[in-house]
Amino acid sequence: MSVKPTEYDFTRQIYDRTGTARSAVWEYFGYYMNEMGYLDRNYAICKLCRVGIKHQGSNTSNLAYHINRKHPELQFTLKQSPPTSANGENSR
Numbered sequence: 001m002s003v004k005p006t007e008y009d010f011t012r013q014i015y016d017r018t019g020t021a022r023s024a025v026w027e028y029f030g031y032y033m034n035e036m037g038y039l040d041r042n043y044a045i046c047k048l049c050r051v052g053i054k055h056q057g058s059n060t061s062n063l064a065y066h067i068n069r070k071h072p073e074l075q076f077t078l079k080q081s082p083p084t085s086a087n088g089e090n091s092r
């Protein structure tokens with residue numbers, strides 16, 4: 001039985017993001033370390049499907065978006081701006 005190489009390398013270690021301003025999405029994302037021993041912070045790696053998502057700084061909205069789209073079973077909710085109420089929009 002041969003093993004096909006997969007697109008995403010599940011053997012690599014994913015390192016948790018450390019430091020301040022840790023968003024809850026980092027429960028599900030981490031970083032790969034490159035050959036030089038630096039964490040590649042350009043891409044957040046999903047711990048569940050190993051897809052790399054480009055993100056910048058502390059902006060985690062696209063990471064939360066990925067969780068909600070690809071892993072809805074987690075029922076992840078990012079505490080962001082409250083949902084806008086549609087009440088009163090239909091008033092004529």
Ligand SMILES: [Zn+2]
Pocket residue numbers: 046047048049050051066070071
């Ligand atoms: Zn994923």
